[in-house]
Amino acid sequence: MHEQEQAVQLRKTRGLATGLLVAMAFLFLVSRSLMPRYPYLSFVAAFAEAAMVGALADWFAVTALFRHPLGVPIPHTAIIPRNKDRIADSLSNFLEHNFITQEIIRAEMRPIDFAGAAAAWLSQPENSKAISRQIVRSVPTLLRVIEDEDVRQFMHGRLTSALAHAKFAPMVAEVLSVLVASNRHQALFNQLIEVAARALEHNKDYIRWKIHENSPRWLPKAIDEKFYHRLLDAVESTLNEMREEDSEWRLRFSNMAEDFIEQLRTSPVYEEKLDTMISEVLGHPITRDYMLHIWRDIKTRLEADIASPDSHIAARLDQGFRSFGNELLGDARVQRKLNQWIRIFATETIVARREMIADLVVRVIRKWDADTMSRKLELHVGKDLQYIRINGTLVGGLVGLVLHAISRFL
Structure with a gap:
């Protein structure tokens, strides 16, 4: 998903969570002001009061992940910016030892029919012709290089x-x-x-x-x-x-x-x-x-x-690619061997370079400044975290309502 789209969705869910907090504050004020005339509104006031507490607590918790709440440098806040490098190392280690392993990559590649897909693609005339023409078009460049x-x-x-x-x-x-x-x-x-x-x-x-x-x-x-x-x-x-x-x-x-x-x-x-x-x-x-x-x-x-539209070289290549695709498509034994070779080669190649891949993650994250790191993570997970605020508001209100009811009937 594009970052601009993610930012729009984050603003919407954040506005919804903040709007719910404002609504609970308004409900609390109205219910408290009318309680002398309507005593049963104490239940509504208790719900709204507890909902505000839950909403504010979750707002603080969510905000503390990415920045200091209200700009106040409270200890143990702005967790992600302060621990950017440690997060990069942990993420790299987690990726290297839990995703880029022989077992996982082999299991993921096992259902993929590489040879069959390539054969089916090559057997289509438009594909074999396209790749043949592309190869032929690259020959003049190669000839110019050789002439250098x-x-x-x-x-x-x-x-x-x-x-x-x-x-x-x-x-x-x-x-x-x-x-x-x-x-x-x-x-x-x-x-x-x-x-x-x-x-x-x-x-x-x-x-x-x-x-x-x-x-x-x-x-x-x-x-x-x-x-x-x-x-x-x-x-x-x-x-x-x-x-x-x-x-x-x-x-x-x-x-x-x-x-x-x-x-x-x-x-x-x-x-x-x-x-x-x-x-x-x-x-x-x-x-x-x-x-x-x-x-x-x-x-x-x-x-x-x-240069000829009826190039003999392109025609021969086209025929060769198409024949190869058709023959491979009809030979299940060769497909199995090719698939096995591709899986082994790809797995060994990826796993042998997993440290390099993990180091790439570390290097990229270390190049980001703290604000960039926070912004990117917030764009990806911030929408779900705003739903925590919404749930905290509703759950807090329900807990406050239950506790108020218990205190009234004891």
Whole structure:
């Protein structure tokens, strides 16, 4: 509720309580003045007198919480302003140990279906489209940041630093070991054989010409042809032998691959050579120019697509979000796991920071002056406290009436 609204309601209830006190005082004066003529008005006077006492006592009690009654510094009044810091500490401690606990937060979060609500929201076309367009609209800003010279220098520095400390040889060795373990290196061997076979097939005329070109002039051409055919037969026979699953060539290739992997893992020479090669390639002006050209091309395409009302990126994002929402909506098992993870994460995060949250309450209250503290609390609870004054007036009057009746009939 807005503070202005709270102030209006507080003024109304305070006026009602004060008006009731004034009414009791008027009733007391009238009844006391008419008692000689109408003795039964003593009961009304007793009710009004006791009601005034109750109203004044409760007015004093309520007022003493927030300020000195009538501005008189009576001891044990203006309780809230005088104890502002102690109240802040107590409130912080109460909040930390009675609200921000594992049990309470977990119990409060248990009925909430985070994953289901998110999935239902994403599955709605207007929502998935809205979030997709919002992401797409943020891309130009991101591109402008990346184009900034300071950012570019920072990223280049971080990349250079990362490359300087990176160990490429062990990484390459791990990748190659996975390929060897799954027998993928034999597929590479097959590809190499086929490349050699195609090269031989496409260059037969050239091989024949080179043989004729380099043979002695006195040697008959028939011998050149015979040598050419024998050479082709030998090469083709060797390639066919290589194609066999259990050929010695394959075994040699496997041993060579395993030896190369081991050298990559253990040899500092291989590590140095690979690092040098990668650094030279990445640092070469041609590479930098090529990467810059690729980046500019990508940026131009992105900007053109984003500016289009029929953006393919936005459409793909929209479709992806909606598909994810629909699939998640239909998978209760995944929803349960996500909800459990969210609850655990949220609970641990909040509880781990409960001291920080409680300290925030203390810091904010300590920054308030005494009048601000009193005003804020009075706006929030003052309306109910004014009803205590009203109840005290009525209850006090009834008690006075009962006591007067008892004294009359004894």
